[in-house]
Amino acid sequence: MPDGRASTRDYMKHTGAVGVLALDEQGRVLLVRQYRHPVRHRLWEMPAGLLDVPGENPLHAAQRELWEEAHHKAGDWRVLIDVYPTSGGSDEAIRVFLARDLAEADGEKFAAEGEELDMEVRRFPLDDVVRAALAGDLHNGALVAGAMALKAALADGALDTLRPADAPWPARPF
Structure with missing residues (x-):
């Protein structure tokens, strides 16, 4: 413990994740809807994904997720917020990027599989x-x-x- 006392605690180790709040010129955000088995619901979420490639730059992961899940790219990237969503039970850290200057991505769409097969993409x-x-x-x-x-x-x-999109992230140094 910070004060020098000993304590035992179980918690989940997590690779970390990134999310993309993509904002268009009309003030709408691009969201995806997909089934999430742990909660047994289809949820609206921002394009997001795990940092499961060792050493992957979080910005590159966010750009990849925006392309894979929504077939979009963005010309302007900023760090919006960093959060520990379940700090009492996990070391998971999520960096949420703001993406602006949106455009549909070039080329073929990502070949989705599993829970991403029927993903819906909409702007709100x-x-x-x-x-x-x-x-x-x-x-x-x-x-x-x-x-x-x-x-x-x-x-x-x-x-x-x-x-800036490449700002230091002490929770997940890269």
Whole structure:
């Protein structure tokens, strides 16, 4: 423990993950809907994925996930928020990127498999996403944290002062 006392604690080791809150010129965010077996529901989420390639740069992982899950690319990337979603039981860290200047990706789409086969992709106004989160209709923690952070950054006029996409990430140094 920080004060020198000994304690025993079980927790889950996690590789970490990235998420992409992709914002278009109309103020809509691009979300994906897929089945999540642990909670037995189809959830709306942002494109996201594990950092399961040793040494992979988080920005490159985020760019890959946006392409794989939504067949999109972005011209402007910033760090929106870093979160520990379950700090009492896991060392999982998630970096949520803000992606702007969206365009459909070139070339063929990623060959989906498993739970990604029937993934739905849609854009929603950010205000609708925030309202749905507050109403209890959205349950993905990274999406809720990212949407609230984006709403706050927009209200403060702070999008261009967000951290650069390659900002240090002490939770997952790369």
